[in-house]
Amino acid sequence: MDANSALDILWVLLAGILVFFMQAGFALVEAGFTRAKNVGNIIMKNFMDFSLGSLTFWIIGYSIMYGGEGAFFGAFDFFYNEPGDYHNLFFQTVFAATAATIVSGAMAERTKFSTYLIFSVVITVVIYPISGHWVWGGGWLSTLDTPFHDFAGSTVVHSVGGWAALAGAWTIGPRIGKYNGTANAIPGHNMVLGALGVFILWMGWFGFNPGSQLAISGDNANAVASIFITTNLAAAAGAIVTMFVTWFRYGKPDLSMTLNGGLAGLVGITAGCDIVTPAGATIIGIIAGFVVVFSIEFFDKKLKVDDPVGAISVHGVCGAIGTLLVGLFATDGGLFYGGGFALLGSQALGVVSIGAWAFGLGLILFRVLKATMGLRVSEQEEREGLDIHEHGQSSYN
Amino acid sequence: MDANSALDILWVLLAGILVFFMQAGFALVEAGFTRAKNVGNIIMKNFMDFSLGSLTFWIIGYSIMYGGEGAFFGAFDFFYNEPGDYHNLFFQTVFAATAATIVSGAMAERTKFSTYLIFSVVITVVIYPISGHWVWGGGWLSTLDTPFHDFAGSTVVHSVGGWAALAGAWTIGPRIGKYNGTANAIPGHNMVLGALGVFILWMGWFGFNPGSQLAISGDNANAVASIFITTNLAAAAGAIVTMFVTWFRYGKPDLSMTLNGGLAGLVGITAGCDIVTPAGATIIGIIAGFVVVFSIEFFDKKLKVDDPVGAISVHGVCGAIGTLLVGLFATDGGLFYGGGFALLGSQALGVVSIGAWAFGLGLILFRVLKATMGLRVSEQEEREGLDIHEHGQSSYN
Amino acid sequence: MDANSALDILWVLLAGILVFFMQAGFALVEAGFTRAKNVGNIIMKNFMDFSLGSLTFWIIGYSIMYGGEGAFFGAFDFFYNEPGDYHNLFFQTVFAATAATIVSGAMAERTKFSTYLIFSVVITVVIYPISGHWVWGGGWLSTLDTPFHDFAGSTVVHSVGGWAALAGAWTIGPRIGKYNGTANAIPGHNMVLGALGVFILWMGWFGFNPGSQLAISGDNANAVASIFITTNLAAAAGAIVTMFVTWFRYGKPDLSMTLNGGLAGLVGITAGCDIVTPAGATIIGIIAGFVVVFSIEFFDKKLKVDDPVGAISVHGVCGAIGTLLVGLFATDGGLFYGGGFALLGSQALGVVSIGAWAFGLGLILFRVLKATMGLRVSEQEEREGLDIHEHGQSSYN
């Protein structure tokens, strides 16, 4: 193998490590934004969805997503075993585990652990890889005349997680005490954990986005470097804008929302990070940082869908917006760069069809689970905490 | 230097960074699984064993381990200074610091700080490098007809730490209140810290195992990628199995044990990560995840050796088991792949001889320290906390 | 692009990621060493100075620092946009954000958030890039007969931050209750956070120093590996020495000072990490670990400048000392290696001129802000905590 090939493999593996570590980031954000009595359960769910995801994605998920060129579906080969391609298997595995983790956040503090394990597996080996196949595995969205462009997964990963999270949070209902007439605040128990989680996620995104180039040799090097810049600027812009919006709107800059703002910028830029300029990335970040505040309020106060960590808004809404904005800001094909409406149309088609898939299947899944084994812990368990009841101990002693 | 050589050096250095960060992981696991009154002492010990280890391994340890081809011993050259080999020095240094850290966990909450500093140095520059030399430095275990195979250190690093930990925990005796007739639970004070530590360790293992290839150019790239997969699958399998075992056994899935389970899988696969298939790795992880639960119970309840973090079982026992399983699952020479018993015999010989070395020397060391400067803090110090007494302040204020 | 060029870009980007993560390290150290009532504010400041820094350094800072060869100043080109150079932009951006962060620590627990945002931007786009240009951008200190040598920024980054921090902490005055006649202790609220922060910073330094080689192909590989060793040894030596100094001086080994000691070693070696031997690095670390204790005491007890995290001593003083020691220990030009006084003279000139610049401009900046929008929160806000007053909520619930 020549040096360039080895270099590419090295880069994919390193990026995979960074994306792996995002699991810790998600776990910390979710733990920090919820109450101390449920924190062990949250950690356990995050730990398990990566573990189960790793195993099941290897067993079947990877094949469904990348195993063939069908319009809707890859192939059904069990126990992937292709020595020359293990770096890709690794990179795709750590990606796959992300979608389930997003759902975990939106349904935190009230979901039955055993049920969670089941839907975590279903998301990782059914919902995510099938729609993923449409875009990245050679499926119908990638063979459109103007192919749908989602470079690193604003829609394929984040929106899928976000819309499934919406289906879940809606089906399971709000936490006790969250709504009595109006929306109440249920403050997260540890903002330092939340902030550390966001720093880890931001770092992980330097694997998530530039790693999706899947190579760094030759001209890929400059492309990768450019993605670092667009990713970082969008995150920074998102954080800054959210801070100022909350400042003007609530009178004070809100910490947990600002943290969400950085993530919103990151999710927003993920689809187009390879194809926008630094200025375009900054504008996408600004838009995401703006949208996320109103989206969180909308779901929380209007729709009364209880999402403790803001996962639906950050991943679902900002993922969708970011994907659509590619149609405007793409230097190659974007409306603002003279590319007309073709790309924007494909983007909209992709956002809607994948959104419908993830939300639809999510809804069916959660309704079935609710009717069969039950989705929610008992009232007493919820009040006294999932740690004591699901795991027999408290996490802080 | 050509691109391939530079690439290899880059990879070794990056893997070294990941292994370095495992120090933070060990510190967090140990801190989280123990009580708040001792947490500063734990941090200090971990911080110091890396610092002292870095200095002393450079001064003499590296030379003992890699400085010559003797059967039992390398060489005695002080202040290693070989500019073209600094990447290896770095990688080996971060490895060396691991063994002492493992001991720290098993003896937590009752060990005198000054004594700890001394045995931490002895482990790093005497116990670890000598048995390490046998396997990796050209010593007798590497020159057997069928050489002992321990790719990244299930035995060389983890078991050595684990058996020394057993010698230490046994010599020092249990914490006050741990046993009165039966074994009592002394819950760790912060499971989030413990879980973050395990995520960091898991990430670090992507340096520990694939980094031990010591190269990534040419065909090494695929070998490294394969090690990522085997490492990750074994960890995932270990975590999942431990969770279900505790669930069936105790009625609820136990968080801190499940975290141990992931580590057990990682320790177990370390010896054979380069030479087993993904399926083989999964089975090794399953076995390790199973064994670790019963091993922890056995040491805790039967032998009444008080090991707050499970270090003996995770590193000692699972390290030994993982090394033996190479004799069964190695695609090249393993019993299940038609290789006969030769490799299994070498594996057993290595496990036993290194185990005897580490446990024996550990026992002598701890007995001598106990008889001379004292191993344990006073009862009052232990009751009121090592933070106040050893360092004059509490860690949470 | 050939493999070597891609390799260099990869290395710069990876090092940049490590330096990025240092932001989390700084945030944790600062949070851990201060009180729980201000922790959200601290997180918010750290999160914002990276976000604002990323945006503004791209907009103008990078051009001021690297945009031209003037003696004092680069150029004034807005919105940097040079596709082949984005990896450098990324690396320099993450560096730039460090200086402002250092100031944040020294002024913690009493600074107005809105004012902080302003001076954070001024430091990042005015103070830091101008003096940075003198050394790294082709300015006057780099064109001396014997050029000033500051490889990775002991002076350019750390001292600039440290002296600006001194100007700030002095201008704003001590926290309420810190001095009444003598100096009182205001213990940090969480040493685990502080220690995790230091582990992260130590790791980040493996990007900070070796990454400043800006390449890894060809002979750079060995140079980079050597910098790993010097960096690590200096850190280890600093930590060990500080521990023993506090042990002898106060009767017990002080945890938070020892953590500072590791950082002192790292800051000290940053200037000369490429040009000293491992033994030289160890001695520099020893000196830094020694100096930092007395420096902290001096600022705290003699000058009565209240610096909760020790930023002035760690970054300002140890940065200066480390830069001067290059004049003694540089294998090429150092006094102890027969190079005479020329280099030592240049080092002193650089330390003094950049120190005067950073302290002077910092002082003007803080005085102006104090006189206009106000630098400090009200007494009630300080007593009840910045989290409640600046952000409307507490961080731990």
Next chain:
Amino acid sequence: MKKIEAIIRLTRYESVKKALEEQDITFFSYWDVRGVGTAREGHLYRGTVYDTSIIERRLISIIVRDENLEKTVQALMSAARTGEIGDGRIFVSEVEESYRIRTGESGPETLYTK
């Protein structure tokens, strides 16, 4: 004046607070305590069962004028009750004097709820 100390389940606090408000009892202090009693909670750590009788509870301390004693106790009692073992206790004792720090006033009037 009487001091009422109620040791209740953490999870009943919200209901108790509302019940007290309905009786115009809008002044009180509380903190978290651990209760040892007949109630048992099975905890589990690394396979070992432990700590079965120590339960997290909230202690509510209310000082009331004598005439409000009855209704306060009643409100507490009904709002804190679940009927399961471990509901807790209410203790009443005499308070001799009460001062309002802000104004320096003393006597039962300082307990007025406006």
Next chain:
Amino acid sequence: MKKIEAIIRLTRYESVKKALEEQDITFFSYWDVRGVGTAREGHLYRGTVYDTSIIERRLISIIVRDENLEKTVQALMSAARTGEIGDGRIFVSEVEESYRIRTGESGPETLYTK
């Protein structure tokens, strides 16, 4: 003997401690409580205002001999006062017996401040 329980602002603790020391009251215990009363604090989390009446306070518990009651209450009152709503209360009640664990002594003398 009397038991004095003062519920004060967290931020007045240092002054109160000093005032008590000046009166030679150097023995007491304290812990943090949450107070519900007329004082209001506006908190904000993710755009939602909440928790407006629960304030962090410190409860200081001092047992004194009868002759020291007056000066202790005065010291507490003046050091804890800010004049703003939310300064807190002082409650006084009777204590029947006091033991010093170390020596086993009982009676008001155990409260001596040397």
Next chain:
Amino acid sequence: MKKIEAIIRLTRYESVKKALEEQDITFFSYWDVRGVGTAREGHLYRGTVYDTSIIERRLISIIVRDENLEKTVQALMSAARTGEIGDGRIFVSEVEESYRIRTGESGPETLYTK
């Protein structure tokens, strides 16, 4: 009925609990407090000595029927004693009424131990 409040060393809690159990006193509540007294603890932070008189203690609150007062105090006293300065105090005061929330019963019988 009497209320016994014992302020003990954190480190004596386990012994005290056992001693109480031996006297069939299996109902009580406790929480952690900080005690200011003659005991001194030298703390050190970054080279500065501080906080010398504030010690972490546990407050145990037990309400007992009058006939159990003596044995409870004795049990507490002997189990909590180390003989070193800082062992703490026990205070006894009168309780007028006691209710068991679960059943609504009142009176000393609610303090029965089984």
